[in-house]
Amino acid sequence: MYKTFFFSAVLATFTLALFVPSAHVAAQANVPETLAKPATDPSVLDVEALKAKINRSLGLTVVKVEKTPVPGIAMLVTNQGLYYASYNGDYFIQGKIYSLGNEVKDLAEESLAKIRLEGIEKFKDDMIVYKADNEKYVVTVFTDITCGYCRKMHAQMADYNARGITFRYLAYPRAGIKDRTGNLSQGFKDLRSVWCSDDTAKALTKAKSGSGIAYRICEAPIEAQFNFGRQIGVNGTPAIILSNGMMIPGYQPPAQLEELLKNT
Incomplete structure (x- = not known):
């Protein structure tokens, strides 16, 4: 009888061990699709959403947003200067971006030149x-x-x-x-x-x-x-x-x- 009880206990423990991970996977599988994905697609530029996120996170007012030749990176003209950010606003860049094609070009300077003339x-x-x-x-x-x-x-x-x-x-x-x-x-x-x-x-x-x-x-x-x-x-x-x-x-x-x- 003791052997029978011991065997039953081991079998129950083994069965429970198999069941818990399976239940966990099932729970994951039932997570709504909207929650499983990032809030914004990093490959899509939503200008208004990006402006709002930068303002909310850093207190900067974004005056103008432009795409750059760098995939997924936008140029931001703000009330405190020029910066860059990923399309979804998860990454913020302070500095310059250069194009290293046939010649070295300062992408910010090219864009700013147009903005300066428009403002002047x-x-x-x-x-x-x-x-x-x-x-x-x-x-x-x-x-x-x-x-x-x-x-x-x-x-x-x-x-x-x-x-x-x-x-x-x-x-x-x-x-x-x-x-x-x-x-x-x-x-x-x-x-x-x-x-x-x-x-x-x-x-x-x-x-x-x-x-x-x-x-x-x-x-x-x-x-x-x-x-x-x-x-x-x-x-x-x-x-x-x-x-x-x-x-x-x-x-x-x-x-x-x-x-x-x-x-x-």
């Missing part, structure tokens, strides 16, 4: 312009009053103009729109005062020479220009945008800038 067109009536009499080239420059190299460049305006280079200025307060206390930064207020002046070109020259700025308030698009600069990769001043959309960061002496423009 929107501000064409809100720039401070120093026009060359014998105009050969036109550059658009993000500037700030407190920037040393911006002042140095502006002090040489006669030389730039004599070489046929027209300057068009956009505002870029380096300290941002607001300070740490949440109030408008001094840089923003100074640029706004210049843009609100009756003679903006004269006011900017005076401000950059250190002669002071008459405080003025109006609906000048300082914040819009600053935000546009951040979107297209500006992170300092001066930042020079050429007629083809290419951006040259930093100060360029008159002769050097003229030579660069000749070969662009």
Whole structure:
């Protein structure tokens, strides 16, 4: 009787061991198909879903989304610059992507060049312009009053103009729109005062020479220009945008800038 009981117990244990995995597999097989698959297909670009996920995860506002030649990777133009992400938003990339075909190409720079030119067109009536009499080239420059190299460049305006280079200025307060206390930064207020002046070109020259700025308030698009600069990769001043959309960061002496423009 003892042997019979022992054999029955072993058989029951063995049977249970077989049954549990089978039941587990059966349970898995009964999982609804919608739950078994990823929430989004990584091979399909859903622009609105990607924008929402980036905003939800990182707090970035995505202004524009474009496919890139890299499968499954999209370019994101945001309120804080340019980035890349996988189509489903699971991966976020900060940096550059290069094409290594017949020649090395910066994919971001090619796309940004178009975006820069489109954006500049929107501000064409809100720039401070120093026009060359014998105009050969036109550059658009993000500037700030407190920037040393911006002042140095502006002090040489006669030389730039004599070489046929027209300057068009956009505002870029380096300290941002607001300070740490949440109030408008001094840089923003100074640029706004210049843009609100009756003679903006004269006011900017005076401000950059250190002669002071008459405080003025109006609906000048300082914040819009600053935000546009951040979107297209500006992170300092001066930042020079050429007629083809290419951006040259930093100060360029008159002769050097003229030579660069000749070969662009």
